[in-house]
Structures are given as C-alpha cells and as structure tokens.
Amino acid sequence: MKTVLQVQNMEKYYGNKGNVTKAVDGISFDVEKGEYIGIMGASGSGKTTLLNCISTIDRVTSGHIFIDGMDVTKLKGKHLSKFRREQLGFIFQDFNLLDTLTAYENIALALTIMKTPAKEIDERVKSIAEKLMITKELSKYPYQLSGGQKQRVASARAMVTDPSLILADEPTGALDSKSARMLLDSMETMNAELHATILMVTHDAFTASYCKRILFIKDGKIFNELVRGRDSRKEFFDRIIEVVTLLGGDSTNVF
Template sequence: MSSVLKVDNIEKYYGSKANLTKAIDRISFEVEEGEYIGIMGASGSGKTTLLNCISTIDHVTAGNIMINGMDITKLKGKHLSRFRREELGFIFQDFNLLDTLTAFENIALALTIMKIPAREIEDRVRSIAEKLMITEVLNKYPYQMSGGQKQRVASARAMITNPSLILADEPTGALDSKAARMLLDSMETMNVELNATILMVTHDAFTASYCKRILFIKDGKIFNELVRGNDSRKRFFDRIIEVVTLLGGDSTNVF
C-alpha cells in the first residue's frame, strides 16, 4: 500500500519567547492508503493541534507534513484552498451543515464548486447516500433531521469528492449512543467498502475500537500505539482501556 500521510518530525509552538508553549514535540508517523487511524490523548495533550496541522487549519513551527507526496506545509493561498477542497474531507463534531440547503445540496456543494456535470452529481450523491443509509433525508433540511442523520450527511459530504484523507474531529461527541453506533457503522462502511483513509480524533474508547490502529498522544509526543490486528472490537476496546488506565484516565469517559 502507498503512504497517504507522512508526518515528519513536526513541532508546534504557541506564544512568545517569554511565554512559549510546545504543543507538539517532534511527532512522526505515517498513514497508508485504506487505514483507519484513531488519535487519543488527554485534554491539552496536543491531539487537536496535531489534527489542525494536518488539516491545514494551523501551521507547524518545524517539520513537514506530506499528503500524497505533497508537502502541505509549503502551500499557500489559492493552492492551499484547492488542495484542501480536493484532497481532504472533514467530519466535525457539530456537523457544520448549511441550514439553508437540503441534505442533497449540502452533499453536492463541493462537486458543484468543482463544476462536475449535474447528472454525475446526482448519481454520486445518491450512490453515497445509499451506502450510508440516508436516502430518505436527501430532500430534508438540517432542522428536519436527527443528530445521527446530520452526521451521516456530513460524512457523505466528506466522501463525495473521493478525498485522499478524511479527518474526523470527535464525530460522535454530539450524538446519543444509538446514533453514534450508526455513524461508526457508516464510517466503517466508508473505510471497508469505499477504501476511505480516515484519521479520527476521539476521547471515547468505544469509538476508538472501530479503528485499525490508535496513536496515544501525551505531552505533545506519541506515548503508545495499538494495532487492532485480528482482535475483535471487544478485545481491542479492552486493550484501549488498559492504555488509558496506564495514562491515568477514566475508563467510563475516556479522556
């Protein structure tokens, strides 16, 4: 498999010389095509900063981040905007759907901006909606949908451009347990059936148990790594809890 993401010795500082905070301390790792990676860590550990740097929302102080061989730390202006639009997909905790657009229009928006023909847009939106089981809400507005439906619409929007990498920031954080499980099943479908490469930040061990590999961040560094391998999801969950316990976390509300 080819490497989709390569994080090479990155550092991130905030503040001035008199009051300098190191949020990321020389982190390096790779993500291969088709992987489903989780990032876990305590509040202030650097996991969100790491995701922000990979998503191009924030800039590294040192080091390089390569996505499909492109050093995104060197991109600026319209080149950065185009790269973000075409190569990255985003799933946020608070959905970030446009209230004035239907589910269909929210999903199709990126394709419309890319000037994809209307017939192709129709086919692609309905295909992804069927896989994520949201066909029945395509003509509804966000206020007419449940939280779980909105998050699956957001997932379809993230997938519709066939991005190289999907970045998910606490995607189950605003959902009840039933909706969270349905979303996680949908993300698993995206990964297994559509070969989506997913990097997800989560505080929740159950959510993380859907991943194939987990990086634990502590004090801006990679503290530990777990690979699911042939484990059942239940066994992987137990292993995650073991690491969380080692870090001093609460196993009922992981980080």
C-alpha cells in the same frame, strides 16, 4: 501499499520567547491508504493541534506534512484552498451543515464548486447516500434531521469528492449512543467498502475501538500505539482501556 499521509518531525509552539508552549513535540508517523487511525490523548495533550495542522487549518512551527506526496506545509493562498477542497474530507462534531440547503445540496456543494457535471454530481450523491443509508433524507433540511442523520449527511459530504484523507474531529461527541453506533457503522462501511483513509480524534474508547490503529498522544509526543490486528472490537476496546489506565484514569475522564 500507498502512503497517503506522512508526518515528519512535526513541532508546533505557541506563545513568545518568554512563555513558549510546545503543543506538538517532534511527532512522526505514516498512514497508508485504506487505514482507519484513531488519535487519543488527555485534554491539552496536543491531539487537536496535530489534527488542525494535518488539516491545514493551522500551520506547523517546524517539520513537514505530506498528503499524497504534496508537502502541505508549503502551500499557501488559493493553492492551499484548492488542495483542501479537493484532497481532504472533514467530519466535525457539530456537523457544520448549511441550514438553507437540503441534505442533497449540502452533499453536492463541494462537487458544484469543483464544476463537476450535473449528471455526475447526481450519481455520486445518490451512490454515497445509499451506502450511508440516508437516501430518504436527501430532500430534507438539517432542521428536519436527527443528530445521527445530520452526521451521516456530513460524512457523505466528506466522502463524495473521493478525498485522499478524511479527518474526523470527535464525530460522535454530540450524538446519543444509538446514533453514535450507527455513525460508526457507516464510517466502518466507508473504510471497508470505499477504501476511505480516515484519521479520527476521539476521547471515547468505544468509538476508538472501531479503528484499526490508535496513536496515543501525551505531552505533545506519541506515548503508545495499538494495532487492532485480529482482535474483536471488544478485545481491542479492553486493550485501549489498559492504555487509558496507564495514562492515569478511565475513558470517561482522561480522554
């Protein structure tokens, strides 16, 4: 199996010599192609900092992050921008769709920037829209879409370039329960049928139960790891809650 992501002894500090906060403290882990990984942890545990460094939005203090064999901690300027555009897909809590573009145009934008031929753009946008069940929404503008539809458009935008890694930051955080379930079903389809490699930060045990493996972060370090294996989603959810309890609370107020 191909290793898509390697995090090697990553550390991230904030502050100065007199007041240093170690947000991420020597974390190492690998993600194989086609894995669906969740990252959970209390507020301030370092999970968002970890995601920001992997996504190249923030820079590490020390250690290395390899994505598809490329050490992204060494990339700068236009090389970093090109890598981020071509190799990473992003799904944000607040959608980040452009209001002046239709759903179709939002999804196609990255391919347009990459100078993909128009016929190929059309084929790829329509193909991913069909898989995520948003074909009827392609001509609509964001203000005409529900929260769940917006997030599936955002998911299609993340997938359409066929990135090495999709990074999702609290993707269900702004959705009602029905829309959240539809999005999670769509992400499960992306993972199972399109072999998308997904790394998702979430505070919610139900959302995390869709993952195949979960890393729990505490005080900047990996506290525990769960692998779903042959468990049903309900069985995996129950195991997640057990770890949440070990961390000192429940899924609604710890994560």
